[in-house]
Amino acid sequence: MIDKVTKVFNQGRADEVTALSEVSLTVGDGEFVSLIGPSGCGKSTLLRLIADLIEPTAGTVRVAGKDAGRARRDQDYGIAFQQAGLFEWRTVRRNVELPLELRGLGKAERRARADQMLALVGLEEFGGHYPAQLSGGMQQRVAIARALAVQPPLLLMDEPFGALDEMTRERLQAELLGICAQTGTSTIFVTHSISEAVFLSHRVVVMSARPGRITAAVEVDLAARDEAARQSDAYFEHVTAVRQALRGIPASI
Numbered sequence: 001m002i003d004k005v006t007k008v009f010n011q012g013r014a015d016e017v018t019a020l021s022e023v024s025l026t027v028g029d030g031e032f033v034s035l036i037g038p039s040g041c042g043k044s045t046l047l048r049l050i051a052d053l054i055e056p057t058a059g060t061v062r063v064a065g066k067d068a069g070r071a072r073r074d075q076d077y078g079i080a081f082q083q084a085g086l087f088e089w090r091t092v093r094r095n096v097e098l099p100l101e102l103r104g105l106g107k108a109e110r111r112a113r114a115d116q117m118l119a120l121v122g123l124e125e126f127g128g129h130y131p132a133q134l135s136g137g138m139q140q141r142v143a144i145a146r147a148l149a150v151q152p153p154l155l156l157m158d159e160p161f162g163a164l165d166e167m168t169r170e171r172l173q174a175e176l177l178g179i180c181a182q183t184g185t186s187t188i189f190v191t192h193s194i195s196e197a198v199f200l201s202h203r204v205v206v207m208s209a210r211p212g213r214i215t216a217a218v219e220v221d222l223a224a225r226d227e228a229a230r231q232s233d234a235y236f237e238h239v240t241a242v243r244q245a246l247r248g249i250p251a252s253i
Ligand SMILES: Nc1ncnc2c1ncn2[C@@H]1O[C@H](COP(=O)(O)OP(=O)(O)OP(=O)(O)O)[C@@H](O)[C@H]1O
Pocket: 009, 010, 017, 018, 019, 037, 038, 039, 040, 041, 042, 043, 044, 045, 046, 212
């Protein structure tokens, strides 16, 4: 889906930056892929390219078999970023309804779908609240509900749990896995946390900086992804493999 993509910012100027160099990545149906790497290695740039918020300097991006612009117009992906990015003047339900409004769905259908999505993230009782009345973790769940409202084949997440405390973060990780399993959505998830990447992912893609490149991919094969899995030997082995890959040591799993 991403084929030999290079992104150069400020090309030809003194402050030229090659954020990504010949990056290729394909994500399968229902697959959960995490991107991890040092600050500035181009993780967010890669997500923004897939979302068609910026254009590649070279290479191609395809989402759901279409070029990135077409996929954006067809709402073939949902986005959730570190800041939940909710509209403060809209209720929770009307925030979730927003992408459905853009799709031109009627009021009753929008409302039913928004309520269904809020139930999925455990916030069915909060549809009439305003974002400021919710905790950070709840706001993040609303953002996930909004991203999934049009039932896109792909979910793009850029450190969505980065601003949350560890307990909330672990709870939302488990919830996200449940939601992805229920909806069959493919996910690309940017994180700085090795343990988060391993717990969530089928595959952890490791990047290096200057220029941003994919240097390794660690397949994560866990029997289960519940709380007990966080204590399992297999989990720790994969955490070690990702840590070594980040240091440039070839993975042994
Ligand atoms: N709009 C822009 N103009 C110029 N340079 C940019 C722009 N956006 C990103 N960059 C540069 O591209 C490189 C990659 O940035 P990016 O934000 O993708 O990294 P990242 O891996 O997501 O970093 P972090 O982990 O700190 O969020 C950095 O060197 C950054 O300074």
